[in-house]
Structure formats: structure tokens, C-alpha cells
Amino acid sequence: MSKSVEQHQAALIAAAKAAREKAHAPYSRFAVGAAVLDEQGRIHAGCNVENAAYPQGWCAEASALAAMVMAGGKQVQAAAVYAVAPEAVTPCGGCRQKLREFAAGTCPVWAADDSGVRGTYTLGGLLPHSFGPSHLPPSTP
Numbered sequence: 001m002s003k004s005v006e007q008h009q010a011a012l013i014a015a016a017k018a019a020r021e022k023a024h025a026p027y028s029r030f031a032v033g034a035a036v037l038d039e040q041g042r043i044h045a046g047c048n049v050e051n052a053a054y055p056q057g058w059c060a061e062a063s064a065l066a067a068m069v070m071a072g073g074k075q076v077q078a079a080a081v082y083a084v085a086p087e088a089v090t091p092c093g094g095c096r097q098k099l100r101e102f103a104a105g106t107c108p109v110w111a112a113d114d115s116g117v118r119g120t121y122t123l124g125g126l127l128p129h130s131f132g133p134s135h136l137p138p139s140t141p
């Protein structure tokens with residue numbers, strides 16, 4: 001029997017927490033770590049990477065997804081975001097869409113901080129009625 005997705009929660013959050021330590025966030029000083037669980041049960045993590053040209057920075061979730069793609073991961077089974085803020089930090093709108101490329105609407109998204117799990121969501125709850133590949137016309141070879 002393989003582990004249920006929920007059984008990966010602690011490891012996913014630990015990976016997101018460790019990734020947050022790598023954040024390059026000298027402008028906002030808001031360090032974020034993210035981790036995704038792929039279809040093989042592997043965890044890929046990333047941090048936010050800011051830039052002096054502010055709009056060129058990117059989010060922790062984007063880093064984690066890039067790591068997954070580079071490792072050959074195809075599907076996100078669960079995601080975790082780790083940040084320290086007055087309220088639970090969920091992925092920004094752009095990252096919800098980025099996650100949606102690789103995850104089902106039922107995919108759990110956990111927000112965590114130093115006190116533990118602060119929020120449990122699904123991607124479909126965070127991004128309802130989303131745009132996806134099925135909206136595109138069939139591609140011609």
C-alpha cells in the first residue's frame with residue numbers, strides 16, 4: 001500500500017520550511033518556501049527569488065514547480081506554502097494558475113507557519129472556474 005497524500009503532509013511542510021531559509025527576498029523581506037508532491041511521491045521545493053527590477057522576481061511556488069519539471073515530475077498531488085504572516089499565506093493568483101497546470105482541483109494546498117498547519121485548501125477552492133488546456137483549440141501538428 002502506498003502512502004496517502006495526507007501522510008506526506010509533514011514532510012511537505014518541512015521541505016517548504018527548509019526552502020524558505022533559501023529565499024532571496026531583500027526587497028520585501030517576506031521569505032516564502034513552497035513544496036510540491038509529485039505523482040511518484042517525490043517532494044520538490046523552492047523559495048521566492050526577488051530582483052532589483054521588482055517585477056522580475058518570482059514566487060516560491062514557481063520555483064518548486066520548476067524543480068519538479070526539471071526532475072521529470074508530471075503531476076502535483078499536494079502543495080505546501082510556508083511563510084510567517086498574521087494570517088495563512090496561500091499562493092498568489094498567478095501561482096494558483098501555475099499549479100493548475102499540473103494539479104487537479106481536488107489537490108490539497110496547505111498553508112503553514114511556525115505554529116504548524118494554518119490552513120487547508122484545495123486548488124479548485126482557491127481557483128474556481130479556472131482556465132485550462134481544454135479551453136484551447138485542438139493543436140494542429
Ligand SMILES: O=c1ccn([C@H]2C[C@H](O)[C@@H](CO)O2)c(=O)[nH]1
Nearest residue numbers: 028030032048059060090091092
Ligand atoms: O504565496 C506567495 C506569496 C508571496 N510570495 C513572495 C513574492 C514576493 O517575493 C514576496 C512578497 O509578496 O513573497 C511567494 O513566494 N508566495
Ligand SMILES: [Zn+2]
Nearest residue numbers: 059092094095
Ligand atoms: Zn505567486
